[in-house]
Amino acid sequence: MTAKKTSVIGFPRIGKARELKFASEKFFKGEVSEADLQKAAAEIRQYGWQKQKAAGISFIPSNDFSFYDNVLDTAFLLGAVPARYKELGLSALETYFAAAHGYQGAKGDVKALPMKKWFNTNYHYIVPELDDSTELALSGDVKPLQEYNEAKAAGIQTVPSLIGPYTFLRLARYNGNKKAGAFAASAVNAYLKLVEQLAAAGAEWIAIAEPALVFDVNDEEKQLFKSIYAFLLEQVHAKTSAKILLQTYFGDIRDVYQDVVSFGFDGIGLDFVEGLKSLELVKAGFPKNTVLFAGVVNGKNIWRADYAQKNALLAEIEKSVDAANVVVGTSCSLLHVPYTVAAEQKLPAETLKHFAFAEEKLVELADLANADTAALEKNKALFAAVRVSENAAVQAALAALGDADFVRSPSRADRKKVQKEVFGLPAFPTTTIGSFPQTAEVRANRAAFKKGEITREQYVAFNQKKIAECIALQESIGLDVIVHGEFERNDMVEYFGTQIDGFIFTQNAWVQSYGTRCVKPPVVWGDIHRSKPITVEWSVFAQKQTNKPVKGMLTGPVTILNWSFPREDISLKAQAQQIGLAIRDEVLDLEKNGIKIIQIDEAALREKLPLRKSDWHKEYLDWAIPAFRLVHAKVKPETQIHTHMCYSEFNDIVRDIDAMDADVITFEASRSDLKLLDALNEAHFETQVGPGVYDIHSPRVPSVEEIVNTLHKILDKVPQENVWVNPDCGLKTRGETETTASLKNLVAAAKQLRAEA
Numbered sequence: 177m178t179a180k181k182t183s184v185i186g187f188p189r190i191g192k193a194r195e196l197k198f199a200s201e202k203f204f205k206g207e208v209s210e211a212d213l214q215k216a217a218a219e220i221r222q223y224g225w226q227k228q229k230a231a232g233i234s235f236i237p238s239n240d241f242s243f244y245d246n247v248l249d250t251a252f253l254l255g256a257v258p259a260r261y262k263e264l265g266l267s268a269l270e271t272y273f274a275a276a277h278g279y280q281g282a283k284g285d286v287k288a289l290p291m292k293k294w295f296n297t298n299y300h301y302i303v304p305e306l307d308d309s310t311e312l313a314l315s316g317d318v319k320p321l322q323e324y325n326e327a328k329a330a331g332i333q334t335v336p337s338l339i340g341p342y343t344f345l346r347l348a349r350y351n352g353n354k355k356a357g358a359f360a361a362s363a364v365n366a367y368l369k370l371v372e373q374l375a376a377a378g379a380e381w382i383a384i385a386e387p388a389l390v391f392d393v394n395d396e397e398k399q400l401f402k403s404i405y406a407f408l409l410e411q412v413h414a415k416t417s418a419k420i421l422l423q424t425y426f427g428d429i430r431d432v433y434q435d436v437v438s439f440g441f442d443g444i445g446l447d448f449v450e451g452l453k454s455l456e457l458v459k460a461g462f463p464k465n466t467v468l469f470a471g472v473v474n475g476k477n478i479w480r481a482d483y484a485q486k487n488a489l490l491a492e493i494e495k496s497v498d499a500a501n502v503v504v505g506t507s508c509s510l511l512h513v514p515y516t517v518a519a520e521q522k523l524p525a526e527t528l529k530h531f532a533f534a535e536e537k538l539v540e541l542a543d544l545a546n547a548d549t550a551a552l553e554k555n556k557a558l559f560a561a562v563r564v565s566e567n568a569a570v571q572a573a574l575a576a577l578g579d580a581d582f583v584r585s586p587s588r589a590d591r592k593k594v595q596k597e598v599f600g601l602p603a604f605p606t607t608t609i610g611s612f613p614q615t616a617e618v619r620a621n622r623a624a625f626k627k628g629e630i631t632r633e634q635y636v637a638f639n640q641k642k643i644a645e646c647i648a649l650q651e652s653i654g655l656d657v658i659v660h661g662e663f664e665r666n667d668m669v670e671y672f673g674t675q676i677d678g679f680i681f682t683q684n685a686w687v688q689s690y691g692t693r694c695v696k697p698p699v700v701w702g703d704i705h706r707s708k709p710i711t712v713e714w715s716v717f718a719q720k721q722t723n724k725p726v727k728g729m730l731t732g733p734v735t736i737l738n739w740s741f742p743r744e745d746i747s748l749k750a751q752a753q754q755i756g757l758a759i760r761d762e763v764l765d766l767e768k769n770g771i772k773i774i775q776i777d778e779a780a781l782r783e784k785l786p787l788r789k790s791d792w793h794k795e796y797l798d799w800a801i802p803a804f805r806l807v808h809a810k811v812k813p814e815t816q817i818h819t820h821m822c823y824s825e826f827n828d829i830v831r832d833i834d835a836m837d838a839d840v841i842t843f844e845a846s847r848s849d850l851k852l853l854d855a856l857n858e859a860h861f862e863t864q865v866g867p868g869v870y871d872i873h874s875p876r877v878p879s880v881e882e883i884v885n886t887l888h889k890i891l892d893k894v895p896q897e898n899v900w901v902n903p904d905c906g907l908k909t910r911g912e913t914e915t916t917a918s919l920k921n922l923v924a925a926a927k928q929l930r931a932e933a
């Protein structure tokens with residue numbers, strides 16, 4: 177049996193020790209030159225190419241590197257740069273960074289382009305902005321060509337990887353009358369020119385990524401796709417000898433599969449990990465002389481691939497596709513996983529042997545392609561052994577769950593009456609989302625404790641002092657529902673993960689979240705169990721400082737799961753329930769200890785909503801919403817449950833949010849046009865709501881008048897008795913001065929409304 181070929185869609189690009197982050201940050205501060213930054217970038221690219229070459233990867237990508245984001249790169253490549261950035265008169269790279277994260281300095285003051293989540297990942301891309309005067313044409317330095325040549329000079333033949341025109345146009349924002357269709361012809365011409373240049377430079381294959389094909393594709397979008405590729409492919413084939421790979425990922429392309437296979441692409445890349453229907457589609461027919469780039473190794477998670485299972489999948493695929501035409505590939509770019517397990521020194525080898533980060537995945541691709549028997553045997557043994565034993569108590573608790581565990585009684589309307597009595601809050605109650613400014617001393621205290629430089633007593637005493645001050649401040653400002661300030665946490669997921677059994681933490685497993693920002697997600701390793709209270713001590717202390725209610729502050733199960741690397745051996749539903757039970761224990765302990773209001777943040781609930789509407793409920797909401805209900809269903813009627821979400825685009829899932837059955841929800845709304853309010857109105861949303869009345873992402877202090885105006889808009893759509901007044905997210909990244917000033921204005925605005933009412 178001859179070995180198969182292997183392919184990688186993209187490689188991590190922040191640098192093994194986050195070199196790009198550090199070099200970029202120094203460049204932003206003017207501490208290093210552009211040449212220094214370019215050098216760091218070139219080294220990172222070389223590193224990736226050499227690793228892939230050494231692993232024997234057949235199709236190694238280039239142009240997968242980016243200084244900030246590939247979509248933004250594409251906008252610059254196509255000349256779609258809003259005038260306000262060009263007018264600053266900066267260097268090309270500085271102009272690029274101005275669009276990426278804004279510019280404030282001698283040459284002007286411009287905000288960044290908006291940032292959005294990249295499909296169903298935790299990576300964020302920059303949203304290109306097109307207006308009626310934008311003309312798409314290949315412009316500036318042709319980055320894909322430069323990087324192709326750079327690799328070639330190092331003796332490596334690469335596959336230039338481009339974000340395709342359809343996806344680019346689908347993700348762009350249109351500020352004028354012209355929409356995607358109006359830009360298609362010029363986009364195609366630019367891509368054609370680019371492909372010609374790449375082919376002339378020696379590129380044999382060019383990968384054009386069209387992940388937007390995994391969304392629901394309507395007729396108009398399908399037309400756009402067809403018009404783009406009918407022309408582009410014909411021209412490319414007529415004018416060059418380059419082969420075109422249409423690469424897709426993050427799902428299957430059921431809506432356009434028939435068109436895609438009839439188009440004459442030289443290669444088609446499909447995702448067999450997240451693409452629920454990919455196998456079925458291929459079985460329905462795959463063109464004879466086309467290469468299938470089969471994405472079988474999961475590019476998004478950190479577990480070792482089960483070779484037996486992958487081989488079975490490949491065998492199924494080969495019933496419909498000539499084996500010689502099957503390339504073993506990653507399901508998506510490896511950008512979404514860390515560099516290498518070799519950088520982990522603290523976790524035991526017994527644990528690490530179950531992980532495959534980007535570099536280990538290269539070996540997996542080669543093992544699968546070569547059908548390496550020794551590797552197969554070793555892998556079989558790994559999966560045959562018990563990785564982690566079940567926690568009997570957790571299993572019993574899960575098995576015992578019945579419908580009643582997910583339903584809180586009495587009804588929300590009845591609870592509302594009870595809670596009105598208990599709390600006696602004024603109309604338009606005021607509160608905050610939880611955290612208060614995390615000053616350098618707050619962080620220093622945590623760090624000193626972690627390093628063992630101070631005792632637990634010292635650590636606690638400092639935080640208690642901060643809590644007492646924070647509460648005194650809130651009382652003096654006149655807020656109605658108080659928070660303790662969250663000085664003991666740096667991160668809302670890590671804080672709980674480190675105190676619940678079942679999670680493990682890596683040292684260096686960083687993944688790019690956006691630009692220079694990286695995250696180190698916890699790993700769900702075993703059954704989740706809470707063995708001791710986590711927040712009770714802090715909350716009880718805080719409540720003792722005031723007669724006003726202090727909110728207990730927890731992170732919900734769906735958010736904890738969405739911001740972790742989940743297990744693959746049990747379902748997401750089961751993991752969410754396990755985390756739910758752990759957080760439920762905490763909720764009940766808080767209640768038992770006299771905490772009357774408990775906020776359970778679900779900041780990230782929307783993030784993993786499937787890309788296709790038809791999958792929303794059956795694949796996600798049907799377990800995610802109950803997991804939240806599980807957490808609070810057992811509390812007393814008089815205990816008030818709050819939740820918080822970091823976005824306002826939940827128009828489409830308003831009913832599901834209401835079905836979480838919280839008593840109060842706060843969310844981000846200040847930067848949106850409050851469109852959601854219409855949706856709340858139409859759905860007769862029952863949960864009391866606090867749409868954020870000012871933007872905490874900026875140091876700007878909102879005036880009383882401004883907040884009053886926002887509240888009037890809210891009152892047009894939401895019954896007065898349901899309206900809460902609060903900022904749009906936690907205050908931890910803000911300074912103390914602006915926070916106090918903003919909150920004073922917020923309270924003044926609420927008072928003005930009470931007077932009007």
Ligand code: GLN
Nearest residue numbers: 609610611779822906907
């Ligand atoms: N309670 C958290 C805080 O205030 C919520 C953070 C968030 O929504 N991301 O910081």
Ligand code: ZN
Nearest residue numbers: 821822905906
């Ligand atoms: Zn938030």
